[in-house]
Amino acid sequence: MYEVIGSPTSRAIRVLWMLEELGQPYKLHPEQPQTELVKSHNPSGKIPILIEGAEKITDSTAILTYLADKHGALTAPKGTVARAHQDSLTQQILDEVEAGLWTASRHNFILPEARRVPEIKETLIWEYNRGINNVMARRKGPYLMGEEITIPDIILTHCATWARFEGFSTDNAELVPYIKHTRARAAFQRLLPKKG
Template identity: 55%
Template structure:
């Protein structure tokens, strides 16, 4: 059985959702970043941490990729062109969506108050909106990002779009709004988000 360390209000939601999609048993330890019980597994104090076979794995994308590869689901096989496209989408979402949202969070409540730059959030919102237009051109016509098969970047994107709504970063592309609605009604997402 896996153990997931981190609250569902963090990137740990990605891991919880993945395990629900895979129908794998796990224990959830809902600890906040830097909370007691995190640093022995991740000296940076960041969550999520997945304990697999007694070994801690950090970084949500590394965890999702590991789980997908281990269980042969929600991914394309390594060494295929579809996997290259999948990895390209994953990197785009991390660079253009996740990074903007994390930088905005850092300048909202993570950094010491004297280090925060409130004005940076306007630039980040602009970049976030521009990135949506680019992604809308890369998306499959319907279903998931790559077509009729859900993959790792779908979990990351849906999490980022949900985070964007909380952070008041507008979703300006209707295709992304529709996509997010479809993803958030999935039973596995509902179970993970309820934790």
């Protein structure tokens, strides 16, 4: 059984979603960054961490890629042109969409207060929208790569949710219906808190 260390409100949600899609059992240790448990498995104090036996894998994208390759799902096969396009799209999302969100979070609540530059947010929102438009222009079907969900869909859906939390708006008409479609998946729905 896999173990996942990380808060479901962080990038760890990507790993949990992947495991749900794959139908793999896992145990979640809901930890915030920099706790003693996290540092004992990853000296940087960052989450998520996937534990499989004696092995520990860090970085959400590395974990997603490992799980997809191992289980032969949610990815194009290694060594194919389709995989190269998928990896290109994944890297584009990380560079053009996620990077600005991470910078916004750092300047919002992570960095020491004296190091924060709140005025940067306007530029980051502009960059986010440019990145969203670039990524959505590459979409090939109901999912980014076509008819099947793949790694970049999980990352982009998480980023779009994160953007709403950060107060980023977008004028991309395709994004909201796309996110509703990806979040409607049964595997994602299983991760949502149950309402009383």
